[in-house]
Amino acid sequence: MTRGIPPLAGDDHLQGPSDAVVTLVEYGDYECPYCGEAYPVLKAVQRAMGPDLRFVFRNFPLVDMHVHARRAAEFAEAAAETGAFWDAHDMLFENQGALDDRSLAAYGDRLGIEPASIAAAFAGKHDSKIERDFLGGVRGGVNGTPCLFIDGLRYEGPRDVESLVNALRAVARQRL
Amino acid sequence: MTEQPTHISGTQLPPGERAPEFTLPATPDQRLSLAEMSGRPVILAFYPADWSPVCGDEMSLFNEVLPEFHKYGAQLVGISTDGVWCHAAFAAERKLHFPLLADFEPKGEVARRYGVYRAADGIAERALFVIDAEGIIRWSYVSALGINPGADGILEALESLSVPSSAEGAAS
Numbered sequence: 001m002t003r004g005i006p007p008l009a010g011d012d013h014l015q016g017p018s019d020a021v022v023t024l025v026e027y028g029d030y031e032c033p034y035c036g037e038a039y040p041v042l043k044a045v046q047r048a049m050g051p052d053l054r055f056v057f058r059n060f061p062l063v064d065m066h067v068h069a070r071r072a073a074e075f076a077e078a079a080a081e082t083g084a085f086w087d088a089h090d091m092l093f094e095n096q097g098a099l100d101d102r103s104l105a106a107y108g109d110r111l112g113i114e115p116a117s118i119a120a121a122f123a124g125k126h127d128s129k130i131e132r133d134f135l136g137g138v139r140g141g142v143n144g145t146p147c148l149f150i151d152g153l154r155y156e157g158p159r160d161v162e163s164l165v166n167a168l169r170a171v172a173r174q175r176l
Numbered sequence: 177m178t179e180q181p182t183h184i185s186g187t188q189l190p191p192g193e194r195a196p197e198f199t200l201p202a203t204p205d206q207r208l209s210l211a212e213m214s215g216r217p218v219i220l221a222f223y224p225a226d227w228s229p230v231c232g233d234e235m236s237l238f239n240e241v242l243p244e245f246h247k248y249g250a251q252l253v254g255i256s257t258d259g260v261w262c263h264a265a266f267a268a269e270r271k272l273h274f275p276l277l278a279d280f281e282p283k284g285e286v287a288r289r290y291g292v293y294r295a296a297d298g299i300a301e302r303a304l305f306v307i308d309a310e311g312i313i314r315w316s317y318v319s320a321l322g323i324n325p326g327a328d329g330i331l332e333a334l335e336s337l338s339v340p341s342s343a344e345g346a347a348s
Binding site for chain 1 (some may be wrong): 233234237238239240241246270271272273323324325326327331342
């Protein structure tokens with residue numbers, strides 16, 4: 001019944017070479033504790049896969065459950081304007097307990113993001129991108145966060161480094 | 177979230193059937209009936225229990241997708257065998273913006289009528305029904321108990337309701 005998540009687009013946040021054999025997409029919420037747990041795991045997976053993996057993060061903020069999730073997503077999108085998306089992404093996950101506006105402003109300072117750019121983000125500048133990420137995810141079968149897709153197919157297995165690397169390698173082998 | 181085959185009980189009411197009427201408590205002093213919701217599509221989301229730990233949490237996800245359901249004019253209601261006070265606490269904690277109905281007494285009676293009661297466990301299946309404005313079930317789905325079905329199936333069903341069906345003709 002799933003029609004699949006949207007293909008990679010120009011405004012997606014990517015890590016890894018464009019010709020990587022396999023693509024892992026995470027739909028995540030910066031305030032979701034399970035996404036926080038997955039964060040170091042996914043870093044380790046990226047290290048293990050090296051240039052074979054392209055990693056993509058898409059916004060899936062559950063704003064009724066997590067009061068800071070939307071602002072955190074907006075902050076990361078503001079950071080993307082200055083090429084600091086991944087620094088912001090990492091800083092948010094490494095400081096999940098402090099995502100209030102004052103903390104976000106401090107992270108912005110540290111990353112050299114213009115306060116005006118953060119203010120514009122909070123005023124809704126990136127809402128359409130965030131909503132597009134969210135709805136594309138819902139349509140593609142995201143059923144919670146984090147939700148992982150390997151080459152567009154929802155990954156249902158355990159979220160430890162070994163299982164993920166095995167799953168990614170299995171898909172990569174089919175590609176080669 | 178372990179890999180499980182999708183459990184299809186095969187007993188849930190299928191598309192084409194008239195949705196059984198019901199009236200259930202939505203709050204300690206209010207009741208909601210299916211008839212009151214007619215004229216618009218209705219999404220019935222049966223689920224096993226308030227506070228049950230399905231990763232990703234189905235009701236919270238649906239809550240976030242609510243604006244999208246509303247674009248199709250659809251109303252969402254959750255139904256479980258929990259009582260009204262339990263529902264009230266659960267809805268407040270999760271900030272749910274849609275009603276939770278208590279299929280509490282006689283226990284599971286509505287779930288039974290829809291073919292999604294697990295008698296051995298005393299709970300409803302994790303089952304979804306999309307009912308059209310005329311009260312006909314247009315889509316139903318039973319998920320494995322431990323798997324959150326997501327909202328994509330519901331959205332596709334709502335989408336197909338809003339497209340006039342050429343081949344099928346009128347359902348009623």
